[in-house]
Amino acid sequence: MAESSAAVRGGAGVEYPTDNYLTHTQGLRSWLFTLDHKRIGVMYLVSVLASFFLGGVLALLIRTELLTPRQTIMGADTYNIIFTLHGAIMIFLFIIPGTPGSLGNFVLPMMLGAKDVAFPRLNLASYYMWVIGAIFALVAIVMGGVDTGWTFYTPYSTTTNTAVIPVVLGIFIIGFSSIFTGINFIVTIHKLRAPGMGWFQMPLMLWGLYATSIIQVLATPVLGITLLLLIAERVLQVGIFSPAYGGDPVLFQHFFWFYSHPAVYIMILPAMGIISEVIPVFSHKHIFGYKAIAYSSIAIAVISFLVWGHHMFVSGMSNMASAIFSALTFAVAIPSAVKVFNWVATMYKGSISLATPMCYALGFLFLFAIGGLTGLFLGSLAVDVHLTDTYFIVAHFHYVMFGGAVMALMAGIHYWWPKITGRMYNERLGQIACLLIFIGFNATFFPQFVAGSQGMPRRYFNYPERFTDYNVFSTIGSYLLGLGFLLVAAYLIHSLFRGRPAPANPWGGATLEWSTPSPPPPENFEEEPVLGDHYDPYDYRGLVYDPRIGGYVQQHPH
Amino acid sequence: MANMLLGTANGSILGQSGPTFWMPRELSDHASDVDWIFNYILYVSLFFFLLIIVLMTVFVIRYRRRPGQEALSSPTHNLPLEVLWTGVPIILVGTMFFFGFRSYMDLGVIPLNAYEIKVTGQKWKWQFEYPTGYIDEDLHVPMDRPVQLTLTSTDVIHSLFLPNLRIKRDAVPGRYTKIWFRASEAGEFPLMCAEYCGTRHSDMLARLVIHPRGEFEQWLTKASNFLATMPPVEAGQRLYQLRGCKQCHSIDGVAGIGPSLKNLFGHPVQLQSGQTTADENYIRESILEPSSQIVAGFEPVMPRIRLSDAEVGALIAYIKSLSEAGQGVPVGGSTTQPAATQPAA
DSSP states (O other), X not given: OOOOHHHHHTTSOOOXXXXXXXXXXXXXXXXXXXXXXXXHHHHHHHHHHHHHHHHHHHHHHHHHHTTSSSOSSSOHHHHHHHHHHHHHIIIIIXXXXXXXXXXXXXHHHHHHTOSSOSOHHXXXXXXHXXXXXXXXXXXXXXXXXXXXXXXXXXXXXHXXXXXXXXXXXXXXXXXXXXXXXXXXXXXXXXXXXXXXXXXXXXXXXXXXXXXXXXXXXXXXXHHHHHHHXXXXXXXXXXXXXXXXXXXXXXXXXXXXXXXXXXXXXXXXXXXXXXXXXXXXXHHTSOOSOXXXXXXXXXXXXXXXXXXXXXXXXXXXXXXXXXXHHHHHHHHHXXXXXXXXXXXXXXXXXXXXXXXXXHHHHHHHHHHHHHHHHHHHHHHSHHHHHHHTTBHHHHHHHHHHIIIIIIHHHHHHHXXXXXXXXXXXXXXXXXXXXXXXXXXXXXXXXXXXXXXXXXXXXXXXXXXXXXXXXXXXXXXXXXXXXXXXXXXXXXXXXXXXXXXXXXXXXXXXXXXXXXXXXXXXXXXXXXXXXXXXXXXXXXXXXXXXXXTTTTEEEEOSOO | OHHHHHXXXXXXXXOSSSOXXXXXXXXXXXXXXXXXXXXXXXXXXXXXXXXXXXXXXXXHHHTBOOTTOOOOOOOSOOHHHHHHHHHHHHHHHHHHHHHHHHHHHHHHSOOTTOEEEEEEEETTXXXXXXXXXXXXXXXXXXXXXXXXXXXXXXXXXXXXXXXXXXXXXXXXXXXXXXXXXXXXXXXXXXXXXXXXXXXXXXXXXXXXXXXXXXXXXHHHHHHHTHHHHSOHHHHHHHHHHHTTGGGTXXXXXXXXXXXXXXXXXXXXXXXXXXXXXXXXXXXXXXXXXXXXXXXXXXXXXOOOOOOOHHHHHHHXXXXXXXXXXXXXXXXXXXXXXXXXXXXXX
């Protein structure tokens, strides 16, 4: 293990380091023009969480409207706009950039032992691309919103008179943000690993981010081209997708899902990376099956490009194509299953602490298992014909995206919060909020599986009376869920002002970011980390808890 | 949650065709097939879900952190175990693929003797055209006979969803898609649009009416002859609803894409080319040759619709009934000229 600065500081008690990346320079300009990956990560974190808040408020409006089978609080057209904005904001402004932009930016260089990413200016440009895209989305909301659903299916999207073009332009621009981040991460991982860090000494978070970046760089341009074609058709009446101009509406679905299915893995792969860090640290136990987890990330990234057609089994696509897409869809289930087994095996004979990040990680395992297993129903052709476009789909992807990606992001935020802010949050409140979110989540989304298999189509403003109970249950769950997140916001904000100063290594992590003070100095490490021949980011031997500083110190370097 | 899942899974074994916790009533062999595959995947998933959750819970309790106790040593990888937990899921998902594929292919091979009904989706209604040329807003089918639906759409993508038959197919503008089924039980069941299509997407509902053996033909003969059996005003109202008139022409006086039909008959009409009075001949010509006379302020967008003389007659009777000027005037022959030319106001 590398020399640990925490050990040097151990025994002195914990003081908030006065010269750190947050205090090194002051003023608004020092943030707006910063090239520090940590500050860009923080700006991303604040921005995506603001988007999450906005998308969440829209979600609660949707659920409130669905409290009764008829009109409850808004008209049908408003409802259609709100569910479209909820989807578009959550997907394009929150989940896709969420983990890579915020936590990825913050921890990737530090985990590599680097001072920054390979292209700091490109990194800042990526953030501003996100901001410009978000402004377009806000402009569209001011212009009355858009009512196509986040999927922008043609010919609906080429004929509706709502603000399709600004939203689509916004997403086009955000695509560049995604590509820039991806390029940056790939180059940084290839070129800036600390001396002595081989590919298989990298923390698994980095394998997750690497696989994510490959998808971002290869798939996002296809979305960009598709959206430009959509604009061309609306503005210039070029016949591409709309049959009215001689186009093919199903072609749009192929193009759209060629990006948007891999995009699902842009959302979940970094989440899997976070879980691969949190579970071993809080089990105080070496990760089980490192190489299997690393390779399965790459396998998922590759196979994810070949399954897009499973969104279109009822579109009239050829039977041969459907069969191939179904088989490949099942193939992508395997690496995910392997990861889950590895995570559970990691806990075997561990020393398991149920600190807040671990609670979220366990919640992730539970919810992601349901999300993944319900995917099997949808991969199976004949069953998908019944379930597609119903609430079963809505429940399935919320279990994967929310139960998977967002729970993991919550685990990651709580895990790295002391490192990012230099403050500890209230542990007890963290656990209570996690439980509240877990219960609220299941109450919201589990009934939707049943409503869907019973035949309730998605995107319904009015619904037949027989689906009332499922919807009422779901809506009550969503309020609980909202309450849980409010509690999280409250104690995290409180911790910024009143939180106990964080030690360098509060959880006993062995990855490099824990060997530098919290918050880290501007260039990440006081001395450049040099790794021994046997560096292992999951070797916790010698890390012991020091009650005087409330964190872990390295006792016997080996 | 696990208990709830288990209990419901058992419930689905007990009732074979009735509604279960997960599925609505099933009406065909294909639906039973789908439910069987659904249950197969459900049990396999439950097994793995419980395996993961039980192990996780046991580990958390058994190996919880205690003061002064370190993690125990155990291998960081185990090849036979890892091969096992990769291989077994591969085999299981292979079977899931196979069953789903086989059943899906059955949907793709349409029996040669299938009874064909043409389905057109449009914002926001379904039209079902039977071999007699009769068009209905509900899907009526014979029991125990293969029925083929040939779908298309006139505007955006819709999707015909029959939950009790476990089938769904997109109606795509500019192309035809097909699906078939054989219903094994008579009754009325829901039919819904499952592809988002705008404002009234969730109101794009219809009925699936399955007629008992021998009764479908009687229904079709009677329905196809509604012009002969119904009073003209009612028959005209039915045509107004079935043939798409109401999509553009309201009956409440509010102009839509076309002018409203309320108080039209017998009243003066301002055309782009001059003024006329809405009598039988004007209405007949407006229906059969829509672009020949355009009302001022509207676009020439109405398509020509194939209608027989009897159908036009019924529509005229209905339009008359919407106007005070037309009340009480019997519809019938082609010469009611004197009544119509009387200035109404």
